[in-house]
Amino acid sequence: MSFVAAQILNGIATGMLYALMGLGLSLITGILNIPNFAHGALFAIGAYFLVSSALIIGNFWVALLVAPIGVAILGLVIEYAGIRRLYAAGHDYQLLFTFGLALILSESIILIWGPVGSSYLPPEILRGGADLGFTMYPKYRLFVMVAAGLLVFATWLFLEKTRYGAIMRAGIENKEMVSLLGIDIKMLFTVAFALGAYLAGIAGALTAPIRGLNPGMGPDMLGIAFVVVALGGLGNLLGAIAAGLIIGVAQALVAAYWTEASTVVIYAVMAVILLVRPQGLFGIR
């Protein structure tokens, strides 16, 4: 019983990370209206940035603050130098561009950090387990659950309660109207891409002490982020959380009994949900 409970907790922790990925992708895809195939690479770079900056600075917490900001700055540059010129091009060329970018970024990871993966330990204070009464559970994963939950909540606060957040939501609904109201839509696009990159980066940074580093982590996460958005709906916060948790928990439970299927199950669950509800969890096309 406690084993199943621990697996469900694992699923919630990874599911929250999936939700963060989906949320960032959904902001980028919803506002800029582009397929962002570089989202997984941004996640991987977040993880690598965390480990490298933690080694340089010597403090995990500062690194956790700095690494995602680095990814956001990278996102800023990518949007400003490349994607900005492609809004008039079709999805096919936008896709080719972000896919090319993903290839460049993942190969650069191998060039800079090497092709072999490595593991990374969480900070001293978060090592070991905590007694939850029904099971012992790793402290770091509890921290990830709380941190990811807070980040999702902060994103919600920003989108729902601030003026700029309202502009962003309006941008997802109707870009033309937003620009007609005299709002700098180019600026909005840049901010949205940087914010999405930040969320991908921090999801990567939080993942590093759990899964370690490896160059394949980007492409793997890209598919999962797509699943979250396809099921949850663009710009739908609740949808992202629900989809993230569903596939996270399903994956953790299947992995406990049939390790080989632990990745396939994510996509199989998606296929089954789409069979029953082609329009996704909350019916948004």
Next chain:
Amino acid sequence: MKKPIILILAAVLLLPFLVRPAIASEIWLFAIFGLGANLLLGYTGLLSFGQATFFGSAAYIAGWMMKVHGINAFLALAAGVGVGAASAAVVGYLCVQRSGLYFIMLTFALNQLFYFTAYQWTSITGGEDGMPGVPRPVLLGIDFKDPLVYYAFVSLLFLISLYLMRRIVESPLGKILQAIRENEVRAEAVGYDVPRFKLLAFVIGGAFSGLAGVLYAMLFGIVPLESIGFVFSGNVIFATLIGGSGSLYGPVIGSFVFIWLSESMSTVWARWPLLLGVAFVLVVMFLRGGVVEAWTRFWSWRSSKQRT
């Protein structure tokens, strides 16, 4: 209309003298793959980022039937076409109900489903090492192990595929698909069952991909895991776009450019996908419209010069 066909026939005859027969074969089989992708992308306006699903599934299943059950290679080719079409029917069924960016993401996610299945099902697929031991056909005492004989076989199948695809895009079905590309709502309003036609385009495109997949497995004697991976799906989109997705011959030219590019890059540097990524970005930045458009622009510029 006649000129491209003469050019292609000349290329088929000359190519094995210019490059290694294996590369020449790879160009034509990749062109078959591109023809299938272009029916979706160029003619129906569906951007599928999962074409490797059909290519790889056909290669694995047909290869496995030949290797383990020793079935006739020509039967295996037919089986590959069938597997390509069937897997495309499954993927298409789940995807055509959504549109735009959702559609693209779903084709990619389902590609991952097939990829990870192949990756984990090591007892059959060999996982990361790929599935070796795929034989080449023997017909009437002619051994296809000879690279030139195999080249002739692949280019013949390519010419047949090209002919078939031309018939398809010029048929009423092809016109309906183009109508869907131009204006989906209007096609629906005129009374066409749009999702069903999209699915049909998927199945036909999948059949072409399946044929290409089996030819690929026979060419190299192995089904590598990459053949079902999303990078392969991206490559065929690149080839289609650089050739020019608006034209029947676009993916043929694109296949030339892509295979030549990747072959020459892979000999230069182990991290050649980085160069490929740079090529993708450069094409998007500077060569939108593809080679065919640049070529027609060049010809109209030339003929206008000759007239004066």
